[in-house]
Amino acid sequence: MTGRTRLSWTDVRDEIRARILSRTYAPGDKLPRDEDIATELGCARTTVHRAMQDLSQIGLVERKRKGGTHVRTDPVTRATFDIPITRREVEQRGSKYDYQLISHAMEDSPMSVMTRFGIQQPAQMLHVRALHLADNRPYIFEDRWIDTRSTPGILDVDLKVESANEWLVRNKPYSRVDVRFYAMNAEGESARHLSTNVGSALLVIERTTWIGRDPITTVQAVAAPGYQLTALN
Template sequence: MTVPEINSWQSVKAEVMRRIVERTWLPGDLVPNEVDLAEEFGVARATVNRAMRDLADAGLLERRRKAGTRVALNPTRKATLEIPITRLEVEQRGAIWRHAILERKETVTPVVVASRLGLPTNTPMLHVRSLHYANNHPFLYEDRWINISAVKGICDVSFQSIDANEWLVQNATFTRGDISFSAANTTKQEAELLEAGVGAAIFVIDRTTWNGDIPVTAVRLAYAPGYRMHTEI
């Protein structure tokens, strides 16, 4: 990339990455400061700063106050996960998807959920439990709590024509999330719903999302035995 082509923070980022990948700048090297790079590229310092912050967040640069910015000795590889739409996940497996609402009620936050979301126990919540199917076989049991005040119009959605998962992905704003993956044994309720033996091994995802500091939703996803997750890095 030539200097005249550098006119945005994305292009600054691309050029810096090129120098790192092609080892123009070696691991551990101190890179030029933002003022010098801004002058070289003919852009504002803020533009360079945005690019450098992004590369530091990606683990390619190490930025230390008063010590400058260096190429990371051991670059971190970070995986980015998207919230999948269950319907599409089932259909991509070549199966027919449908879901059933097991429970949908407005209530106050139970202690365990309130603690997880950092909310008072009297916060109004929408509790939705549903079962997703693949070719009429249980695929996923979803137990979800939604912060009513954080999602406009949520109480007017029946979730009959569209499930809570897909509706929230399309309509609810979130800026960050927390995801944990675990192996678990089915409870009696989960075993009945997933048509598995009590204590059978299953894959579980616990996910919470926030919009800024406001919690949006907390969900436990329990997959039927044999579920396999695939992702890329």
């Protein structure tokens, strides 16, 4: 008459994590086999597996076939960020969103863009610069290059009305993406568009996407001063 309800995989995960936190399983230690843990806790091996999958993804343990499961000695901090469409981001802050097209023209891709795409030869691409605003204040200044060979449809879009950002997201799924963050001093142009002083420290989100091996777009999104990226959870 124990009346114990069945264990869920989150229960198992929490139990294992508690043991790691309390150093019952210390860093570097080998954990029992999934099957033994299952027997001990009274559940199916699959359930332990599901729990371990989670702990492994978080970076708390490391699993290897035959090698078993070990508590990581150098637990990395793993942080996940959602980078939404700018409009959505602004609206979710409860602010009014606006968008201004600054310029767009076909140009030869400069070296920096070729590097980001990993291509050797320059190509004619659509170069778009635009400003996103929140409550009438500059929010993000974006400098974007679009490969019109993989994305000819973009040429028919009225970029004064719809941002390239949104059109691409809705019409051009990507299969690979590279994301990086860094800091940059505002120079004349970004300072002017973001209404800040030359030299201000600005956070930059650089994103490049491909479909298969073909470049789609690369964008340098420069955020206004004070912008923070916060990890999920």
